[in-house]
Amino acid sequence: MKNLRNKSIRGFTLTEVIVFILVAGIVFVPLILIISNIQHRANYADMRTIMTNLAMERMDFIRSKAFDENADAPYTAPANLGPDGGEFFLGLYDDCDDFNGLVEDYSNYLADFPAFTRTTEVSYADTSNNEIIDVNLPTKLKRITVTVSHSEFPDVQVISLMGAREILK
Ligand SMILES: [Ca+2]
Ligand SMILES: [Ca+2]
Secondary structure (H helix, E strand, O other): OHHHHHOOOOOOOOOHHHHHHHHHHHOOOOHHHHHHHHHHHHHHHHHHHHHHHHHHHHHHHHOOOOOOOOOOOOOOOOOHHHOOOOOOOHHOOOOHHHHHHOOOOOOOOOOOOOOOOEEEEEEEEEEOOOOEEEEEEOOOEEEEEEEEEEEEEEEEEEEEEEHHHHHOO
């Protein structure tokens, strides 16, 4: 009777504890890694959606503007792509290349999205060889590139071509 009582309250042996720790490690560590990986992918998907929306928002706004400061050729010299005289802030931009070199972050137009930086580049493009290349002379086509960056996720980039009114006739 005494022996039985002693047996029922005995603790775990060192071997049993070590075996338990080993089994727990084999089972739980991969499980935690899988859960954390799923969580990271969900965050990445959410983040990509936000970044794409931020890029598209800027692109849509730029595409609502004119092709160039000049209504017809000759268009702005490549070196002068950017805001024109008196266009000191975004509300005054009236053609697509005014946004060239625009960097937006928490300090200006992205105050509501402090983790992101949005950069816009506009250049003249040429597609005559069935490929889009940047050229350093005025053409009737501009390539607009909007890039949204975040310190922990890959950049999201949206590219669009905008044509002069004369090639759209
Ligand atoms: Ca302008
Ligand atoms: Ca301009």
